[in-house]
Amino acid sequence: MDKILLDYQNQEKRLGIWKDGRLYVFHVERDGEGPYAGNVYEGIVREVVPGMNAAFVDIGLAKNAYLPFEETPRYQLSGGKPGVAYVRQGEKLLVRVVRDPQGTKGAKVSALIEISSPDLVLIKGEHFVRTSKNANRQTASKWKSVAETHLLEDEGVIIRTQFLEASAEEFAAALAKLRMRYETLIRRVSEIKAPALVSGHNRFTQIVQKWTVGTKGECYTNSSEGVRLLEEAISSDEWKITRSKSKNPLFEEHKAEADLEKMTKRMVWLSNGAYLLFERTEAMHVIDVNTGKFTGKHEQRRTMLETNLLAAKEVGRQVILRNLSGIILVDFINMTSASDRKKVAEEMEAALGMDLTRSVVVGFTELGLLQITRKKEGPDVYEVMLDDCPRCHGTGQIQGNKVEWFELSRQLDAMRYLIDDCLWIDADEEFFAFLKGREKEMDTYGKQVFIRQAAVEGSHRFVIRATGAVIELEERIARAAAAEGTAGLLRLMVKQD
The missing domain is CATH 3.40.630 (Aminopeptidase)
Structure with a gap:
């Protein structure tokens, strides 16, 4: 039986999907870090660079997005005719993110807006008819004839595999629904001030939908929001959804951390x-x-x-x-x-x-x-999980500071109901320095926390050494520091409302 774990409780949200006991999908999203691919924005053209055949569009992210001329309606509908002003500086444009920001580069966007369903994909801003690669020549020819009678001059369409045997009437009805969704986007544009998000998509929902079709299994999540997401994404009655009541982090509760380390x-x-x-x-x-x-x-x-x-x-x-x-x-x-x-x-x-x-x-x-x-869609597992190792000047990699930051947050959250009012945590040199720079951001969940710089063994770069009363732990830490010769110590107090 298959299993889904959806940790949807903290700043770092994680999805794992197991088939026949093996992990097949692991998807991570961190608040404020995307992914953005698939989102639609009302942007403002800030710069047109003819030498690059591109423009740069402000969509509200840290860096302006890159828009190639060929990804604009004026280019496509003119056939790339020279001398046409494909975009103008200061112009407002509806754009779709096709590639997330990478390093120093901003997102890549297209002004050719896609509206998709399991049957059809409608593209506004260019004119063509394409069929699934599973269509033979006769079927492709049939659909080209049918679609051309229904499409507007600025519309393109892709007919997907499951729709190849549909009728012309069914095509017209499916196309009308996609046009209504596009009109909804246009109405939203009139209600917002650019640059702004017009329509976002939830990658978690897409992944769960894809992997639960025609299968059965069990889903576990740790929040009511996670339950709602799973209920929306799963149409089959063969999947049981359970909200975990455990105080342990979800992946730890299901002994899944070992799979993540591999x-x-x-x-x-x-x-x-x-x-x-x-x-x-x-x-x-x-x-x-x-x-x-x-x-x-x-x-x-x-x-x-x-x-x-x-x-x-x-x-x-x-x-x-x-x-x-x-x-x-x-x-x-x-x-x-x-x-x-x-x-x-x-x-x-x-x-x-x-x-x-x-x-x-x-x-x-x-x-x-x-x-x-x-295709590049979001960071790979190395970018998510690892950092370059400072000891070997980037020739090796270690568990990433951000990964450990969110793991520490999950551990602290799980311990919020302990009677003890103080925690002692050891962190290695690099992670200690990272925490020192972000101590004001850390939520201690109602506990006083001592973080000591020390050697750490195991798969993580920190370890929760002890819990207890403040005076007791202060004395134990002082003895350990004297014996081991360590000096670095962070004292995180309970945040007052």
Whole structure:
């Protein structure tokens, strides 16, 4: 049976989805940090840069968003005709975020607004008819004829797989519903002052909807808001939703933290004793398949194919789980047979079939590397979970300060009902410095907290050493500091309303 955990209680909200006891999806959102892709904003053009064939649009985020000219209605409807002013400085534009801000770069936006449903996708600002790649030539031709009789000059449409057998009347009705949703966006624009958010989307809802169709299982969440989200997202009666009453953090209660720690490991073992190695570079992700302990019981070609098929399935799971994007190269065990390569590529496509993010299995190179491209949607697991290690000047990575910050918040929240009025926490040098810079932001949940700089063992960069009375813990910390020669100490008092 499948399981969903939705931690929807604190500043860091987390979603985990398990199938057959294995973690397939992990999604994190932090208050004020996005993701923004899919959101629609009323923006203001702040700068037009003809040399870049682009403009920069203020949508209310820290950095102005990048808008290529080809992503504007005037460009598309004029056929890219030279001399046309595709956008003007100071102009207000309805734009959709297609890529989140990255590092020093702002978001990338499009003024071609998409309104989608499970059947159709309506695009305002350009004119075309496209069908699902599963449509044959005859079906595609039929839909081009049908759609052209209904579309306006500034409308494009994509007919999805499940709608290929629909009638012209059903198409007209579905198109009318999408137009009504677009008109709703336009009405909202008249009620707000740019730059402002017009329509946001909830990525949690999208993921849960996708992974619960045709399946059954149990959902656990720790807030009433989480219950509402799950009830909205799940249409099947085969899923049971439970609000946890435990005082422990949700993922800890379900013993799921160990699965989260494995997500950033370089090595992933396969069930037959073979293993995968993950390497992350600035330009791409490289995954190496090794036979490891697996020697097989059959002749060499069959042994290689069995291992590569198993590896393809696991690579697909890891790509989704780790949210890898861009160019992904998989170095499978060498295969000389074209039919074997085809089977492995098909297995990879099947493994990525549940992915919400668009990915393409391009094929094998002459050197036998399988090429995959995957759209960038939000940070990957390394960006979310890890920081560059200050001890090795960035050549290694450690558990991220932000990850530990939110984990400490969850631990403090879970201890708010303890009778003891004081906590003693040890934090390693880097995390202690991080906390020192954010001590005014920390919620101690009604407790007085002492945080001491000290060596910490285990998977986290802090440890809750003890609880008790203030005087008792002060004395114990003083003795420990004298014995270990540590001096750094933060005293966090109970915040007064």
